[in-house]
Amino acid sequence: MKALTEKEFDEEINKDKxxxxxxxxxxxxxxxxxxxxxxxxxxxxxxxxxAKLNTDEYPNVAMRFGIFSIPTVMMFYKGEMINSFVGAMPESVVRREVEKALEKIQA
Known part of the structure; x- marks a missing residue:
C-alpha cells in the first residue's frame, strides 16, 4: 500500500479509479x-x-474529513468519497465494502 503525504493525498483521491x-x-x-x-x-x-495516510503525521487531512476514530477507511472515486467504514473489520466485511464502492462507480 502506498503511504500518502498530505501533498499527494488530493492527487491520489482524484484518480479515475x-x-x-x-x-x-x-x-x-x-x-x-x-x-x-x-x-x-x-x-x-x-x-x-x-493507500494509507498516517493521521499523526498529517492531522490536517484527518480533520478535513472529520476523522476522530482510527482506523477509518474511506473510498474515493474522482475526488468524491463514496463509501467508508470505521474499525478493524474482518476480511469478508472489508471485501463487501470494496464491492459496494465498485458497484457505485460502475452504475
Whole structure:
C-alpha cells in the first residue's frame, strides 16, 4: 500500500479509479490488525488502488474529513468519497465494502 503525504493525498483521491485510503497511526493496534487485510485485497483487485495516510503525521487531512476514530477507511472515486467504514473489520466485511464502492462507480 502506498503511504500518502498530505501533498499527494488530493492527487491520489482524484484518480479515475476506486482509491481505498486507510487512515491509521503507528500506535493503533486495530490499525495494525486491518493492514494485512487491506494488503491481501490489494493483490486481488487490480482495478483498485490502496493507500494509507498516517493521521499523526498529517492531522490536517484527518480533520478535513472529520476523522476522530482510527482506523477509518474511506473510498474515493474522482475526488468524491463514496463509501467508508470505521474499525478493524474482518476480511469478508472489508471485501463487501470494496464491492459496494465498485458497484457505485460502475452504475
Amino acid at each position: 476506486l482509491v481505498v485510503v486507510d487512515f491509521w497511526a503507528e500506535w493503533c493496534m486495530p490499525c495494525r490488525m486491518l493492514t494485512p487485510v487491506l494488503e491481501k485485497l490489494e493483490k486481488e483487485y487490480d482495478s483498485v488502488e490502496f
